[in-house]
Amino acid sequence: MAQEFDSHQPPDREHPDPAGLDPHAPPENIEEPRPRSRRRRRRTRLLILFGALVLIAGGLAVWRYLSSYESTDDAQVDAHLHPVSARISGHVIRVNVGDNEFVKQGAVLVEIDPTDYQVAVDNAKADLATAQATADSLHIDVPITTTTTSSQLDSTAADVQKNQAAVAVAEKQLAAARAQLDQAQANDVKAQHDLRRYQLLVDEEEVSRQIYDTAVAAAKASTATVSAAAANVEAVRQSVEQARSVLASAEATHRGAQTAPKQIASSKARALSAQATVDQKRAALEQAKLNLLYTRVIAPVAGSVTKTVVPGLNVQPGQQMLTIVPLDDVWITANFKETQLRHIRPGLRADVYVDSTGRTYHGHVDSIAGATGPLFSLFPPENATGNYVKIVQRIPTKIVIDPGQNRDRLLRPGVNVAPKVFLR
Numbered sequence: 001m002a003q004e005f006d007s008h009q010p011p012d013r014e015h016p017d018p019a020g021l022d023p024h025a026p027p028e029n030i031e032e033p034r035p036r037s038r039r040r041r042r043r044t045r046l047l048i049l050f051g052a053l054v055l056i057a058g059g060l061a062v063w064r065y066l067s068s069y070e071s072t073d074d075a076q077v078d079a080h081l082h083p084v085s086a087r088i089s090g091h092v093i094r095v096n097v098g099d100n101e102f103v104k105q106g107a108v109l110v111e112i113d114p115t116d117y118q119v120a121v122d123n124a125k126a127d128l129a130t131a132q133a134t135a136d137s138l139h140i141d142v143p144i145t146t147t148t149t150s151s152q153l154d155s156t157a158a159d160v161q162k163n164q165a166a167v168a169v170a171e172k173q174l175a176a177a178r179a180q181l182d183q184a185q186a187n188d189v190k191a192q193h194d195l196r197r198y199q200l201l202v203d204e205e206e207v208s209r210q211i212y213d214t215a216v217a218a219a220k221a222s223t224a225t226v227s228a229a230a231a232n233v234e235a236v237r238q239s240v241e242q243a244r245s246v247l248a249s250a251e252a253t254h255r256g257a258q259t260a261p262k263q264i265a266s267s268k269a270r271a272l273s274a275q276a277t278v279d280q281k282r283a284a285l286e287q288a289k290l291n292l293l294y295t296r297v298i299a300p301v302a303g304s305v306t307k308t309v310v311p312g313l314n315v316q317p318g319q320q321m322l323t324i325v326p327l328d329d330v331w332i333t334a335n336f337k338e339t340q341l342r343h344i345r346p347g348l349r350a351d352v353y354v355d356s357t358g359r360t361y362h363g364h365v366d367s368i369a370g371a372t373g374p375l376f377s378l379f380p381p382e383n384a385t386g387n388y389v390k391i392v393q394r395i396p397t398k399i400v401i402d403p404g405q406n407r408d409r410l411l412r413p414g415v416n417v418a419p420k421v422f423l424r
Helices: 034-066 115-203 209-257 260-293
Strands: 069-071 075-078 082-085 090-095 108-112 296-298 303-307 320-325 331-337 349-354 360-368 394-401 417-422
Touching: 075 417, 108 320, 115 209, 115 260, 331 417, 349 394, 394 417
Parallel strands: none
Antiparallel strands: 069 417, 075 331, 082 320, 090 108, 108 296, 303 320, 331 394, 349 360, 349 417, 360 394
């Protein structure tokens, strides 16, 4: 009966074996289940090994994916805000935009009353015309002054030469008159001596009375000749003095005419000064035209407008009236930790998830800031002193969105984003 026992069926515990065998004892043939146990253990080991390999491969894949990028939740959309301020003072008469309205570059945003500035332009035009006329007149005077002074210089030089010749002639005439005086005086001396001799002879009646009378007449004539010669000398001397006076006057006039180059230079300087005045008035006119142009406040860029001005407001130069947010020129500022920047370089591909739109935008790293963010604050921290705990700093990194992805202008500066920078 033991040979007919089916080893695959468990013994019936309620009916003990009639041979008196223990029902809990293993069957006599114990060699048959061993190959199946080995196969089962081998299969279990293979399953465990396969599971371990799958876990290792999955872990490696997860580690490789997580190490292939750097991400941060400290990031936001940024843009350059363009404040629009008044460049002149005046009364606002019209505001052509509303709050949050999108405007194009060059659009007229605000209009200031242009009346006063139009009057200033008209006055500047009149001042320029007056200055231009004065400058033209002085420019005409320059060649006239040049010709006149040159002619005066030549004329006075000729007068000096003529008067010098006249003085020389008068001096020669004076010398001749003095010689005649000397001759007359010598003749007079001889005549007087002859008169005295004839007088003695007449007294002794050695000569006739007629001869004596002739001697007396000759003596009187010689005396008169001396007086005439002396008078002639005095007259000629006065002529010499007069000629010298005329020469001195001519020389003075000539010296005055010798200032011709200075007069010409002075005339040219006045003309240049008048031209400078013209330039000054022209610049004033240009400034007046610019002020008139500034009465129309133009949008410097395209973007969304936030205004703080209303019609009727009196504005002053530098007073901010609007702010334009250029929605077409935005980027991402990601504040990565300094430990994350080890492998981040400009040009790396980046994906940016935007919370407000629920979209992922593609872009690339443009640049990395030159210093940490706190250093640009009003009171930068000094981490090198007084801190016993090392503080991990964050460095702003600029990520540029690829063209064409923000056509709907949904990226608004200041919204939070989550960028991923792929390192490979």
